[in-house]
Every structure is written in C-alpha cells, then in structure tokens.
Amino acid sequence: MSTSCVQAFELRAGVVVCEINRPDALNALNTEVLHELLRQVESVKCNDSASVVILRSVGDKAFVAGADIKEMLNYSTDQAFRFSSLGQSVFSALSDLPQVVIAQVQGFALGGGLELALAADFIIASQKAKFGLPEVGLGLIPGFGGTQRLVKRLGFAKALEWMTSAERYSAEVAYQLGLLNRVLEHEQLSTGVEALAQTIAAQGPRAVRAAKRAARAAESSHGQLGFEFEAQLFSSCFAGAEAREGLSAFVEKRKPEFRSIER
Numbered sequence: 001m002s003t004s005c006v007q008a009f010e011l012r013a014g015v016v017v018c019e020i021n022r023p024d025a026l027n028a029l030n031t032e033v034l035h036e037l038l039r040q041v042e043s044v045k046c047n048d049s050a051s052v053v054i055l056r057s058v059g060d061k062a063f064v065a066g067a068d069i070k071e072m073l074n075y076s077t078d079q080a081f082r083f084s085s086l087g088q089s090v091f092s093a094l095s096d097l098p099q100v101v102i103a104q105v106q107g108f109a110l111g112g113g114l115e116l117a118l119a120a121d122f123i124i125a126s127q128k129a130k131f132g133l134p135e136v137g138l139g140l141i142p143g144f145g146g147t148q149r150l151v152k153r154l155g156f157a158k159a160l161e162w163m164t165s166a167e168r169y170s171a172e173v174a175y176q177l178g179l180l181n182r183v184l185e186h187e188q189l190s191t192g193v194e195a196l197a198q199t200i201a202a203q204g205p206r207a208v209r210a211a212k213r214a215a216r217a218a219e220s221s222h223g224q225l226g227f228e229f230e231a232q233l234f235s236s237c238f239a240g241a242e243a244r245e246g247l248s249a250f251v252e253k254r255k256p257e258f259r260s261i262e263r
C-alpha cells in the first residue's frame with residue numbers, strides 16, 4: 001500500500017480534513033494506517049491556521065471496521081506490544097489536538113473504529129451508521145482507550161453492556177444515548193459536517209482552541225481547579241488582537257474579521 005492510506009488536506013480556511021483511505025479492508029487499522037495517521041495528526045497539530053479537523057474515511061460502507069484482524073492474527077507478544085504502543089500514541093495525539101476534531105461516521109464504526117471516533121471531540125453520523133465493540137467476541141478487549149472514553153460518554157452500565165455484549169447499535173440508539181452530536185441523512189452527511197466545521201472556523205480561532213482546552217479540562221479536573229483553569233484561559237483571550245476584534249465588531253455592528261488577524 002502506498003503512503004496515501006491517510007491523507008490530510010485543507011478543505012477551506014480553518015478546516016482540515018484527515019482521511020483514511022483503505023476501503024477494500026473497510027478502513028481497518030493496520031500498522032501502516034496507524035503510522036500514517038500519526039504522521040498526519042502531528043502535522044495538523046502544527047497548522048496554526050486550522051480551527052477544525054474533520055476525521056473521515058473513504059467508501060460508503062465503513063468509517064473504520066476496527067483494528068486489522070488479519071494482521072493481529074499471527075502477532076507475537078512483542079508485536080502485540082508494539083502495535084498497542086503505536087495505537088496509543090496515535091489516539092492520544094488525536095485527542096490532544098488543539099483543534100476541534102469532528103469524526104464523520106458514514107457506516108460501520110466497530111471496535112478500534114468506534115474507539116477512533118471516541119478520540120475525536122464529537123461524532124456526527126449518517127442514519128446508516130452502525131456502532132459497536134465486538135472485541136470480546138474475538139477474545140480481546142478494546143485497547144485504544146475505548147473502555148475509558150465510552151464510560152465517560154455513556155456512563156458505566158451502558159458502556160459495559162456495549163463492551164461485553166458485542167452487539168451493534170444503530171445511529172438512532174447511539175444518538176439517544178448521547179454518543180453522537182448529530183445524526184444526518186446519509187446523502188447530507190458531508191455537507192452537514194462541513195457546514196458545522198465552517199461555522200466553528202468562522203469564530204475567533206484563539207477562543208475556539210481555548211474553549212476546547214477548558215472543556216477537556218472538565219473531564220480530568222474537579223471543582224475549583226477547573227474553574228481556575230477556565231479563568232486563566234478566559235483572561236488569555238485578551239492577550240491578542242482577537243478578543244478586541246470580536247468585541248469591537250459587536251459594538252460597531254459589523255462582522256468580526258478573525259481570519260486576517262496574525263497569530
């Protein structure tokens with residue numbers, strides 16, 4: 001396979017697409033895809049002009065059908081350990097991106113595929129999407145952080161049901177449980193995701209990043225510490241020209257021009 005198994009490109013000002021391209025294997029995550037995903041995520045991280053990353057994949061059937069079962073079949077314990085370390089680096093790098101990351105799920109998001117979507121900030125899915133964690137049926141458990149992230153999203157009992165039953169769930173059920181931000185008609189998925197990405201990219205870029213950092217901190221810190229961090233981030237918004245532009249634009253009854261501000 002060529003290095004094009006994952007591509008990243010600027011869709012429009014402030015919006016980058018990161019796209020997995022292995023549709024013949026339903027975009028299953030093998031070592032090559034993980035290496036390439038890590039490379040692209042690291043380069044997106046340095047893109048100061050991007051506010052949003054759309055994480056999506058090629059093909060109609062699957063977002064990602066999991067870790068590559070055929071590759072894992074003959075793993076030695078050493079190979080399994082290396083695969084695990086690589087996967088964890090990719091998933092941490094993705095969830096630590098300073099940009100808002102939207103997973104666009106058009107079909108199956110199973111096993112490592114659901115874990116990948118969970119590493120994004122939010123998930124927008126087609127009505128045709130299907131979610132689940134089939135690992136226990138293979139004698140495994142999710143290993144890319146999914147056990148932790150799913151509990152945070154669904155609560156302990158539902159998440160454990162998903163992990164231990166290996167059942168598949170429709171987008172409607174996943175939405176009702178709070179896993180998804182939006183469910184869109186299949187044909188409208190790309191345009192809907194891109195429209196939301198554009199809306200976010202039109203806001204103050206520095207403020208969008210600060211909002212993400214503050215919201216992420218809520219997941220890991222408690223009570224007063226979180227409020228103090230929020231206050232620090234709030235005051236940091238006044239360090240550059242962005243807040244001045246946003247506040248002045250309101251007073252002057254015009255649209256703010258965030259994109260032309262130097263960062």
Ligand code: DAK
Pocket residue numbers: 024025026028062065066067068069070071083084085087108110111112113134135138140141142143144
């Ligand atoms: N790996 C490799 N190839 C896959 C694949 C996968 N996960 N899923 C599908 N494919 C391949 C199929 O083998 C087939 O290839 P050919 O036979 O054409 O060569 C092609 O994609 C099309 O798939 P199907 O013919 O099966 O298509 P269907 O429409 O009939 O079925 C399906 C679609 C998504 C229901 C089915 O493909 C399926 O059940 N796939 C497997 C889903 C699954 O079990 N996913 C979980 C994988 S395990 C850890 C880290 C991570 C993990 C665990 C531990 N540590 C760090 C400790 C994660 C584990 C997993 O994700």
